[in-house]
Amino acid sequence: MMRSKPTLHCTNRLLLNLQINRNNTTPSSSSWNTQLRELAKQGQYEEGLRLYRQMLRSPAAPNAFTFPFALKSSAALSLPTSGEQLHCHVIKTGCHDEPFVQTALISMYCKCCLVGNARKLFDESPQSKQLTVCYNALISGYTQNSQFSNAVALFCQMRLAGVAVNSVTMLGLTPGCTSPMHLVFGMSLHCCNVKSGLASDLSAQNCLLTMYVRCGSVELARRCFDGMPEKGLITWNAMISGYSQNGLATHVLDLYREMELSGICPDAVTLVGVLSCCANLGAQKIGREVEQKIERSGIVCNSFLKNGLINMYSRCGNLVRARAIFDGMREKNLVSWTAIIGGYGMHGQGEIAVQLFDEMIRTGIRPDGTVFVSVLSACSHTGLTDKGLDYFYMMERNYGLLPGAEHYCCIVDLLGRAGRLQEARKLIESMSVEPDGAVWGALLGACKIHKDVELAELAFDRVIELEPTNTGYYVLLSNIYSEAKNIWGVSRMRVMIKERKLKKDPGCSYVEYKGKTHLFVAGDKSNPQTAEIYKLLDKLEGLILALGRPTKHEIERRNEELISRMGVHSEKLAIAFALLNSVGKEILVIKNLRVCGDCHLFIKLVSKIVDCHFVVRDATRFHHFKNGVCSCNDYW
DNA sequence: ATAGGGTTAG
Numbered sequence: 265m266m267r268s269k270p271t272l273h274c275t276n277r278l279l280l281n282l283q284i285n286r287n288n289t290t291p292s293s294s295s296w297n298t299q300l301r302e303l304a305k306q307g308q309y310e311e312g313l314r315l316y317r318q319m320l321r322s323p324a325a326p327n328a329f330t331f332p333f334a335l336k337s338s339a340a341l342s343l344p345t346s347g348e349q350l351h352c353h354v355i356k357t358g359c360h361d362e363p364f365v366q367t368a369l370i371s372m373y374c375k376c377c378l379v380g381n382a383r384k385l386f387d388e389s390p391q392s393k394q395l396t397v398c399y400n401a402l403i404s405g406y407t408q409n410s411q412f413s414n415a416v417a418l419f420c421q422m423r424l425a426g427v428a429v430n431s432v433t434m435l436g437l438t439p440g441c442t443s444p445m446h447l448v449f450g451m452s453l454h455c456c457n458v459k460s461g462l463a464s465d466l467s468a469q470n471c472l473l474t475m476y477v478r479c480g481s482v483e484l485a486r487r488c489f490d491g492m493p494e495k496g497l498i499t500w501n502a503m504i505s506g507y508s509q510n511g512l513a514t515h516v517l518d519l520y521r522e523m524e525l526s527g528i529c530p531d532a533v534t535l536v537g538v539l540s541c542c543a544n545l546g547a548q549k550i551g552r553e554v555e556q557k558i559e560r561s562g563i564v565c566n567s568f569l570k571n572g573l574i575n576m577y578s579r580c581g582n583l584v585r586a587r588a589i590f591d592g593m594r595e596k597n598l599v600s601w602t603a604i605i606g607g608y609g610m611h612g613q614g615e616i617a618v619q620l621f622d623e624m625i626r627t628g629i630r631p632d633g634t635v636f637v638s639v640l641s642a643c644s645h646t647g648l649t650d651k652g653l654d655y656f657y658m659m660e661r662n663y664g665l666l667p668g669a670e671h672y673c674c675i676v677d678l679l680g681r682a683g684r685l686q687e688a689r690k691l692i693e694s695m696s697v698e699p700d701g702a703v704w705g706a707l708l709g710a711c712k713i714h715k716d717v718e719l720a721e722l723a724f725d726r727v728i729e730l731e732p733t734n735t736g737y738y739v740l741l742s743n744i745y746s747e748a749k750n751i752w753g754v755s756r757m758r759v760m761i762k763e764r765k766l767k768k769d770p771g772c773s774y775v776e777y778k779g780k781t782h783l784f785v786a787g788d789k790s791n792p793q794t795a796e797i798y799k800l801l802d803k804l805e806g807l808i809l810a811l812g813r814p815t816k817h818e819i820e821r822r823n824e825e826l827i828s829r830m831g832v833h834s835e836k837l838a839i840a841f842a843l844l845n846s847v848g849k850e851i852l853v854i855k856n857l858r859v860c861g862d863c864h865l866f867i868k869l870v871s872k873i874v875d876c877h878f879v880v881r882d883a884t885r886f887h888h889f890k891n892g893v894c895s896c897n898d899y900w
Numbered sequence: 901a902t903a904g905g906g907t908t909a910g
Contacts, residue, residue, distance in 0.1 A: 297901070329902045336903085367903035400904040435905035470906045501907040508908095533908045540909070571909045602910040634910060 293324045300333040309337035313346060326353060328362040335368040339375035347372045361389075367397045374405025379414075396428050404436030412440035416449070431462040438471040447479040470498050477506035500528055504537040513541035514781060517550065529561075532569050539572035545774050545781045546854035546881060548580035553779075571599045578607025581852055581879050581886060598629055606638040610885045612896060614646025621655075633665055640674035645885055645898070649682040669700045676703055680710020685719055701731035708737060709858075709900055712744050717753075720744045735766050736857055740900050743861055773838035774854040777847050784838045787831015797840040801832065804840070808869045835863040835880065843874060855882040864899040868892055 296319045303312040316334040338347040373382035392398040399422045406415035441450035457463040476485035489503045500523045507515040542551035577586035590604045601624040608617035621639040643652030659665045679688040704727035711720035724741045745753030772785045842851045859882045872892030880887045888895040
């Protein structure tokens, strides 16, 4: 992308020196300006400012043509001190009434996060209020400084003043629509664009597409995308990232393929989106292809891409490769550390995760809420209870970070696993933020481990208030009743599910095969090999029986009717599919929720029969099944 | 010659 930059840089230097030294006369202001313009055009802003300072020392005086370039450089580098200095020079040279300079000043202050200064300039100059460009600069400034309501107010003021609105006005305003509550306004902007004939502009369309994604409507974004007769790289990237951010991983892969077919060359931004979906799907082969593509095509592997690779390899079970990339990074940022810490946590290697976290702190990186989620969940999976609690209290005390529901969720899980159930319950009751379903769900899960029916019922009541349609919780409590031989409880769950007309477990599983990912949901019959899959599952049940083990898990037998309502679990279908197609010695199955007890036992027994190593990644961690043994007993 | 805009990770 920016590969040729260093050479250009040298060339420019040479050119500059040549031009300044060739003619023994001192260069005129306009020749300084030409050089400044070239540097700004090529994004060499540091060089630009250096040149400007050089100019100040020369006999040539800066003029109205000098400032826009110099200001642009300060703005791009977000250097308010240098910007304010330039402002002084502007006044000293009497250029402050020049509209171009005024606009550049407004824009500079906005980019340096000093919107107040920008507004003051705007208000104090009567002519600014007549100029589209000044409004545009300030409107986009408000938007970029998260002051959308001010941007909208100024937009209204602009229209009342009768100042012409153009496509750049829309480009400044549209990105302010960032949440579903802005959708209606965003759509009205879209209409406005169409009516005033501004909609054919490629950038405006890219902007609208992104706006729909951020407002939560991927469908409308896709409709925009499909309606664009000419698509640029940014168009494809915006759509791919849109799918990726909304977890529509298979759509990402389809679109990426389509993009390649249409002859558009992906760049780093594209591949970041693709890697993120490979991570979600456990599609390591596709992810590896992406890595090879980076090496072959000479795309600069920037920190975004490296972090994407670390995350992809960690979540596909290849910690060795993830670690190698991490170790090879010269400048590791917070995201890099979070990705690798999360990777070790998911693999049950909490000690290493904790060591890495401490190392990160030592290198002077300030942690945020997300990296605390990684390290806290790593502690809970490895039973590092006290260590986890230390970190939890450290959050607020040392870093002023208020724990959110997701942190409480980790701590409830941590205390729960350690059998400190009442402590966990008290913690929930003392929470400063409203507990969500996951928090009570964690307590419910802990009650299963420690067979506490009474507390389980309490947690269940709370969780079901918050997530009444999540069938996983009904099954979980039913399993708890089942283990306690509480037949009444089991049937109560059955009735509740029936009455509430809850049907399918929303869970799904993925397997990668021949460079494609195959999706299964519970009770799925849409796969072309469905008949063979069910036949193989029957055969496996038979083989398990021949081992002298029960055909079905005891719990599953008691819950038979309940399970049959849910359909065959997605994990079982995915495993049968993988075996049927000889995916390999090691089979990776991705489950979007938690692996349940029934499947856990089933997979364990199957790994005894077939010469295969199963790796299941669920919502929280990796489970390795081999020769009838599993690496952990962590399931719902 | 001179001002205003869109896509990226945990």
